[in-house]
Amino acid sequence: IAGITQAPTSQILAAGRRMTLRCTQDMRHNAMYWYRQDLGLGLRLIHYSNTAGTTGKGEVPDGYSVSRANTDDFPLTLASAVPSQTSVYFCASSETSGDLETQYFGPGTRLLVL
Amino acid sequence: GQNIDQPTEMTATEGAIVQINCTYQTSGFNGLFWYQQHAGEAPTFLSYNVLDGLEEKGRFSSFLSRSKGYSYLLLKELQMKDSASYLCAVRDGDYKLSFGAGTTVTVRA
Numbered sequence: 001i002a003g004i005t006q007a008p009t010s011q012i013l014a015a016g017r018r019m020t021l022r023c024t025q026d027m028r029h030n031a032m033y034w035y036r037q038d039l040g041l042g043l044r045l046i047h048y049s050n051t052a053g054t055t056g057k058g059e060v061p062d063g064y065s066v067s068r069a070n071t072d073d074f075p076l077t078l079a080s081a082v083p084s085q086t087s088v089y090f091c092a093s094s095e096t097s098g099d100l101e102t103q104y105f106g107p108g109t110r111l112l113v114l
Numbered sequence: 115g116q117n118i119d120q121p122t123e124m125t126a127t128e129g130a131i132v133q134i135n136c137t138y139q140t141s142g143f144n145g146l147f148w149y150q151q152h153a154g155e156a157p158t159f160l161s162y163n164v165l166d167g168l169e170e171k172g173r174f175s176s177f178l179s180r181s182k183g184y185s186y187l188l189l190k191e192l193q194m195k196d197s198a199s200y201l202c203a204v205r206d207g208d209y210k211l212s213f214g215a216g217t218t219v220t221v222r223a
Contacts, residue, residue, distance in 0.1 A: 042215040090156060103211060105156035
């Protein structure tokens with residue numbers, strides 16, 4: 001059982017380029033999340049999806065977009081990357097978005113925007 | 115907005131006990147989580163409190179006081195492998211998690 005996989009593991013990207021970070025889970029979880037983690041700031045929620053076909057904005061959504069065409073996949077797209085988007089990106093999932101549900105995290109994507 | 119505070123760093127000796135405090139001010143409350151994160155790895159779930167009191171799970175315990183907006187994670191019988199960052203996270207009224215910046219615990223031999 002893989003759990004949550006993310007791709008790529010790491011990436012160096014030129015500013016202005018478009019980039020999609022991939023996230024796939026095989027636990028049939030309804031809810032999925034994207035976070036970025038920056039030194040001294042902790043994890044911050046970018047976008048989330050409570051179920052396939054729906055998405056919502058988190059704390060820091062600007063410059064990012066997501067889609068949830070099916071239960072398993074939740075890609076995060078940077079339309080035109082900027083250096084401030086240099087970060088470690090974690091995808092997470094939980095069975096539902098309700099009470100008692102623990103979030104499980106993928107291994108992360110380390111992104112450097114130059 | 116959410117405000118979650120925890121110490122930046124703590125150091126302790128192998129076999130000792132360390133207590134990591136977390137204070138929070140959030141819009142709504144639906145539980146408090148503790149996660150462990152080793153360097154370069156993903157966070158992993160440690161504990162969950164939604165009611166006041168102590169939850170014990172092996173060498174790790176977590177305490178919550180909702181009236182004080184306060185929690186702590188207690189690590190007993192410290193081992194070298196416990197060197198990691200510990201993240202306090204509060205689930206708000208919309209069931210979204212807000213994380214503190216994390217406490218880096220270094221265990222010395």
